[in-house]
Amino acid sequence: MSQTAAQLATALRRARRDATAEVTVLADRPDATVVRCGHVVAKAHPPGTDPAELAVRVGVAAHPRCAGILLPPVDGMAALPDGRQVTLWPYGEPVAPEAPDAAPWVEAGKLLARLHAVPVAELPGPLPAMRGPVKAARAIARLRAAALPDGVATRAVLRAWAGLPGWARGVGRAGRGDRMDRMDRGDCTDQQGARALCHGDLHLGQLIRHRATDWRLIDIDDLGLGDPAWDLARPAAWYAAGLLAPEDWERFLGAYRAAGGSAAGQRDPWPRLDVPARALTVQTAALALVKAAAAGRALDEAEEAMVEASVRIARFMEAAG
Amino acid sequence: MQCPKCHAPMHTYNRNGVQIEQCSGCRGIFLDYGELEALTRLESQWTQAVPPAPPGAPQAYPAAPAWGAPQHGHHGGHHGHHKRGFGHMLFSS
Numbered sequence: 455m456s457q458t459a460a461q462l463a464t465a466l467r468r469a470r471r472d473a474t475a476e477v478t479v480l481a482d483r484p485d486a487t488v489v490r491c492g493h494v495v496a497k498a499h500p501p502g503t504d505p506a507e508l509a510v511r512v513g514v515a516a517h518p519r520c521a522g523i524l525l526p527p528v529d530g531m532a533a534l535p536d537g538r539q540v541t542l543w544p545y546g547e548p549v550a551p552e553a554p555d556a557a558p559w560v561e562a563g564k565l566l567a568r569l570h571a572v573p574v575a576e577l578p579g580p581l582p583a584m585r586g587p588v589k590a591a592r593a594i595a596r597l598r599a600a601a602l603p604d605g606v607a608t609r610a611v612l613r614a615w616a617g618l619p620g621w622a623r624g625v626g627r628a629g630r631g632d633r634m635d636r637m638d639r640g641d642c643t644d645q646q647g648a649r650a651l652c653h654g655d656l657h658l659g660q661l662i663r664h665r666a667t668d669w670r671l672i673d674i675d676d677l678g679l680g681d682p683a684w685d686l687a688r689p690a691a692w693y694a695a696g697l698l699a700p701e702d703w704e705r706f707l708g709a710y711r712a713a714g715g716s717a718a719g720q721r722d723p724w725p726r727l728d729v730p731a732r733a734l735t736v737q738t739a740a741l742a743l744v745k746a747a748a749a750g751r752a753l754d755e756a757e758e759a760m761v762e763a764s765v766r767i768a769r770f771m772e773a774a775g
Numbered sequence: 776m777q778c779p780k781c782h783a784p785m786h787t788y789n790r791n792g793v794q795i796e797q798c799s800g801c802r803g804i805f806l807d808y809g810e811l812e813a814l815t816r817l818e819s820q821w822t823q824a825v826p827p828a829p830p831g832a833p834q835a836y837p838a839a840p841a842w843g844a845p846q847h848g849h850h851g852g853h854h855g856h857h858k859r860g861f862g863h864m865l866f867s868s
Contacts, residue, residue, distance in 0.1 A: 551863075657867060692864070694839050696843070732842070756863070757860055767842045770841055
């Protein structure tokens with residue numbers, strides 16, 4: 455157990471006034487530590503999280519307009535001795551990692567459609583920008599910093615990245631502390647000026663079953679205003695890489711559209727999804743290269759598929775000029 | 776019929792019109808005379824039967840981007856949930 459996890463456990467036990475309550479560590483990574491005690495889960499947010507932005511994001515999750523979509527928080531925010539922000543949430547059952555075939559793609563599509571339809575003017579503000587592009591940029595920065603031996607994979611990932619428009623690379627923004635008002639001045643215009651409440655980091659770990667039946671979206675660290683196509687783009691990238699089965703992709707996209715989601719157009723979704731799916735492909739490939747190199751292991755098949763997709767993106771862009 | 780290798784009972788299955796016997800014990804497969812050729816013939820018909828879809832034609836597979844994996848639009852491409860590591864990737868940022 456890391457020091458952060460131990461401190462979170464102490465804080466949770468104190469909140470429950472039970473010094474011996476059983477605590478389970480659900481996640482313990484440099485960017486997020488999550489521990490559970492009974493019905494409550496405490497999350498230590500990444501170091502450097504802007505407290506004001508986090509408060510707005512937690513306020514959005516608690517807002518009645520997001521009821522039934524985002525998991526609402528449990529009252530009580532705190533900070534750890536090292537300054538990391540802590541939020542409390544009800545425990546919910548996650549998607550079983552050993553049964554990805556039973557993944558709730560339909561529910562994920564429905565929840566995203568409803569999230570994207572939330573009237574942002576009624577939410578607490580100022581609503582920060584969705585952090586998807588900033589996280590993609592961070593993954594590329596990690597790849598550059600890792601200074602891996604010059605290889606085909608790294609070069610392709612960087613070339614594919616360079617071909618993306620500025621908005622998808624988080625360009626023109628300082629990232630943390632930067633607000634939409636600055637973005638709206640035109641230094642970061644995404645496609646079709648699409649603006650909606652976005653999750654910003656959708657994957658299957660972001661869905662939990664609340665009260666045994668209803669699925670909810672969790673993890674509001676990257677939530678904010680942005681192009682809602684970003685939220686569809688990770689499954690889209692998996693599908694394009696040949697990883698996600700066509701049936702699963704169709705179920706996800708179909709459920710999203712049936713629930714009124716508009717980020718994928720009416721027929722061919724790729725005019726809208728192409729740029730964010732390329733960004734997420736490159737992000738995933740970059741992190742895979744960094745992590746595999748750090749662990750001294752080869753890429754697994756799925757990581758290889760994302761790197762191959764990056765190679766095709768780079769080649770395609772060269773062909774297209 | 777009993778498996779010549781492990782002697783467990785063999786069950787008959789129909790695969791695209793070809794009868795094959797599979798052992799309930801070691802999962803080995805027994806093919807009658809000509810059945811291997813029949814399967815090979817079926818396989819080649821299957822591969823030939825998927826010319827690239829003409830523009831505007833209804834797609835058997837959902838649309839994919841130009842940089843998508845080559846198996847898109849081709850039957851028999853192996854997909855995802857079988858690729859090592861994808862189960863983990865589904866859950867990570």
